[in-house]
Amino acid sequence: MPEEFHRIRRLPPYVFAEVNKAKAQARAAGEDIIDLGMGNPDSPTPPHIVAKLVEAVQDPRTHRYSVSRGIAGLRRALAGYYQRRFGVQLDPETEVVATLGSKEGLANLAAAITSPGDTILVPNPSYPIHQFGFIIAGASVRSLPATPDDDMLQALDLAVRHSVPKPTALIVNFPSNPTAYLADLEFYKQVVGFCRKHGIWIMSDLAYAEIYFGDKAPPSILQVEGAKDIAVEFTSLSKTYSMPGWRMGFAAGNPRLITALTRMKSYLDYGAFTPIQVAATAALNGPQDCVQAMRDLYRERRDVLVRGLQAAGWDVPSPEGSMFAWAPIPPRFAHLGSVAFSKLLLARAKVAVAPGIGFGEHGDTHVRIALVENTHRLRQALRNIRGFLQADNASPAEPASQGDHS
Structure with missing residues (x-):
């Protein structure tokens, strides 16, 4: 029998799994991880939509x-x-x-x-x-x-x-x-x-x-x-x-x-x-004021995140849309690639992000940061990231091996 099925052979290992595994291990050890990796909205569904679901069910x-x-x-x-x-x-x-x-x-x-x-x-x-x-x-x-x-x-x-x-x-x-x-x-x-x-x-x-x-x-x-x-x-x-x-x-x-x-x-x-x-x-x-409220929420989070990262010395463009910031890896860590840098950020700053290579090989110079935490948690993440970037021990790690990108 073949080792792997034909269509499965065409699918590379899910690169996000490496960071997710490290995140799960850190949480199991009792660490407070701020998860900005998955684009998973944290706000509740508007009440009138939930009420209609309950009525229909x-x-x-x-x-x-x-x-x-x-x-x-x-x-x-x-x-x-x-x-x-x-x-x-x-x-x-x-x-x-x-x-x-x-x-x-x-x-x-x-x-x-x-x-x-x-x-x-x-x-x-x-x-x-x-x-x-x-x-x-x-x-x-x-x-x-x-x-x-x-x-x-x-x-x-x-x-x-x-x-x-x-x-x-x-x-x-x-x-x-x-x-x-x-x-x-x-x-x-x-x-x-x-x-x-x-x-x-x-x-x-x-x-x-x-x-x-x-x-x-x-x-x-x-x-x-x-x-x-x-x-x-x-x-x-x-x-x-x-x-x-x-x-x-x-x-x-x-x-x-x-x-x-x-x-x-x-x-x-x-x-x-x-x-x-x-x-x-x-x-x-139904009423669409909830959509404007959602938009305002993400705008506020975007501004907090981008300004905080820039103050910490990480120059990240301010997105004009979506719920993500597409952040170039800081120059002194660029040689690591996105998977190794994401792991380093998780280990040193307790912040999870999505490695850019998960979106294609041309994304390996970036990480994706999702606006899925409230401003209090975002500010905590920013303090952690600032400490990581400014710490004496934040010198670049060894270049990532090829296996880190698989």
Whole structure:
């Protein structure tokens, strides 16, 4: 028998597991670890959404199998959100499907549309499912620059001219996880025009649509004329309404891609628990002041974190969106790489962060810091980090071995 199954062989060891193991050992030893590694919202789900869940769950009829593509009211609510927020009209019957979080939708659509050996274009660094959803499905991935600018557009052109076979799909994700980059509508227009010309599908991950800190809200790629000819967009309630464990997301856009995903899901699941879908409908249709409160909360945490890191001598760009800071490893530790530096930060400062290499090899110069603790804990983390950076024993460790990056 083979040592490892074919698809598992294409998946490298989960690099976050190394830091998670060290974090668990430290906590087992009684250490107070401030966890800024996982993008796991710590705020409670708004009360009116929870109340609707409780109300719906009292009806025994909701305990039966649900609808894989999402109950009709939920799909209409998502279409209403797109109309209000982006001015985009969607047909709830043919252009919307509910998913078990955006991650599930991305992976199942990749499985639905990918043939073995297909070439897929994915920014590097990016959220792991963006590339591994397609790798699991048998595709090959070609990396693009992660910045929404001429560098990515030029790399797109090169990929079409020099990839064999020609690329079949492109992933975009703005506001981005992990880099926090934002794209504007003009960038999307150029991407859509290019991909329409060359027959390339676009999958846009817009999970952080509502977490932005400037005056202009991030656009949807579906706002571009003709985008629905080739594009589908994934959204999620996880971050917008602090509902990560509820696993409620959506895909919207091109009817052919939506049909493919719907058909795939019909074989794999019966949809989210109906009371969750009912409560998700209430989230989209109900009062939205909770979204602004969430945005204000992350802005306050961002400012505390970035200013504190800069005061400690760690120059980290202030993100304009998402719930993450994409932090370049301080120069005197740069030789360590992101896994070894994350372990060192955990050991010396008692702060857990996500190593950048977990998002692609081009992320190894950075770590991702999540804004998932209150300002009191963030300030404690900053004191610890300042002490670590300024301590006499904070000299660089030995260069990381190759095994640290596996």
